[in-house]
Amino acid sequence: MSVPKTILVAPDSFKGSLSAVNFCRIAEKVGQAHANEIHVLSRPMSDGGEGFVEALIYAGLAEVKKVVVQDPLGRATTAKFAWQPETKTAIVEMAQASGLPLLAPYERNPLKASTYGTGQLLNAAIDLGAEKIILGLGGSATNDGGVGALQSLGFAFLDDQGDPIELGGEALTSLSKIVKKSPGMAENKRKSLDEIEWVIACDVSNPLLGEQGATAVFGPQKGVDEQSFTTLENGLARLADILKKDWHQDIRDLPGAGAAGGMAGSFVGLLNAQLVSGFDLLSELLQLEKLFQTHAIDLVITGEGKMDLQTQFGKLPNRIAELANRYQVPAVGVCGKLEASAAELAAFKDLRSIHEDLAETTSLDVLLAQTDQNLEKTFNRYLTSWLSA
Known part of the structure; x- marks a missing residue:
């Protein structure tokens, strides 16, 4: 029987629609559906504000x-x-x-x-x-x-x-x-x-x-x-x-x-x-460095409500990805809205890929209300693909 792969989930909140804790809970729910293949470590994050x-x-x-x-x-x-x-x-x-x-x-x-x-x-x-x-x-x-x-x-x-x-x-x-x-x-x-x-x-x-x-x-x-x-x-x-x-x-x-x-x-x-x-303070309190040193982490998933070119300049998902990169662990980002072109995405050196969880609708109110469902679908799609790669 193969050893389950370990995924560290460490997101910021999706402001206005989803807390970092609920992001982790949804990831854990999806992980339970692949219990023999995935072990999820949850560390909801914050830069000092909400969460x-x-x-x-x-x-x-x-x-x-x-x-x-x-x-x-x-x-x-x-x-x-x-x-x-x-x-x-x-x-x-x-x-x-x-x-x-x-x-x-x-x-x-x-x-x-x-x-x-x-x-x-x-x-x-x-x-x-x-x-x-x-x-x-x-x-x-x-x-x-x-x-x-x-x-x-x-x-x-x-x-x-x-x-x-x-x-x-x-x-x-x-x-x-x-x-x-x-x-x-x-x-x-x-x-x-x-x-x-x-x-x-x-x-x-x-x-x-x-x-x-x-x-x-x-x-x-x-x-x-x-x-x-x-x-x-x-x-x-x-x-x-x-x-x-x-x-x-x-x-x-x-x-x-x-x-x-x-x-x-x-x-x-x-x-x-x-x-x-x-x-830096929360990373120290949560002992993120120690997690990488004591666990064989195979993948890091981070995220925030909107990702754009500013994400790479010190924002929380990029800081998580930089940490993962130091331990040679791939990191992917999940966001509610992506405002970056394919060419601009190449600038994200530490995030291997970014996944948008928007459904095909133009109503912001509907999108916010459906964040949980859309995120769960995004996790299912990506992890199914990742496990079969």
Whole structure:
């Protein structure tokens, strides 16, 4: 009896239609139909945004913790984070509390949207005894510079009269002073913010301000228009000025400071957080290198919702393919939509082939609704062909 071939499935999410975990579940389902020929190893991936926490929980590397927090507009929602009790490390995904998917399109309003709920998640982790907090950024509905989260953590953001500013990106235009509160008696039993190791996981290098900054690049998907752009940009500029003047932290041109509406910049400025690649961090936590060293992997399948020429420039599927190539394992990509010509596909040095799972229909709503079925058909077609080759 022949030994089953081992396939590592390590995708990003198909944003808006399929999580990385569900991608893996569909691959496992197809693999079960070929149980005597295929063994599937699943490692759902993320670059720090959607699916970052779920990836660790699915791999059995962390416990799930659930907390009722505020969504971007202040409504109650249940969010989760990952907890590793042995290392006292919490892995928090800001999109769980402050993400765009929590809002209907007509509700998107970065003038009012706040990261306060993310701060509540972080407080829950600190209450558990966290000594290290990894905060994954991405998919935010906010443009408040992370100020809402920091308010929840105990920082006071004050106006000229010494009163606390309101929540939301618009309120930053009235910011005059930032004060770090002393912990109360009830808080003395937990680690202070300075005692915690703060790590920010994100894979964008955008600065805080300007044409490549938080508001200009990521704002439009959050509801930023021409009028609100000026208000939000001025608010972040005011935050940066105060951090430089009073806290001696210059975050204006810091690569990555613009991630999650400027949240990365303020956490560097006020919590001395370290910015790291979300992919590299998750790859280390999931021990992907060790998987290649301890398993005879025959094929890697990765993917994301849309693949185009940008995929080859550091995006998650290409990073997975590069890793596979180092161990001389072929890698293939699966996507919902492929925007690259046959000639352009030749530029993908590490991905052996790319497979589109679109059905023959032009309706985006129908395509999104049928993602699961189309993906299953794509897996069946490819794996049947691969096994018979």
